[in-house]
Amino acid sequence: MLFMVLEDGTEAITFPRLNWAVVVIASALAVGLAVVIAIVVGSAHFEQTPAPEPPASCEPFCPMPT
Incomplete structure (x- = not known):
């Protein structure tokens, strides 16, 4: 919105009219950035620690024979 005072007071x-070229370029850049971020996050190799080994003894949670 633009407020103007004309010559006669x-x-x-x-x-102002919307410049559709700017809208299309900005939208394309936003979608492109989202795709690049998705590719980078999807192909990242996060450090994954292996699961801890179970203890040799199951005490105190050993299954009781029935």
Whole structure:
């Protein structure tokens, strides 16, 4: 929204026209950035520690024979 005072003193409020080329370029850049981030996160190799080995003895949680 743009507020203007004309030469004769009248006040006018105008709405500038939307530049669709800028909208398309900005949208393409946003989608491209999202795709790049998805590829980087999807191909990342996170340090995964192996699961701890179970103890040799199951005490105190050994199954009781029935």
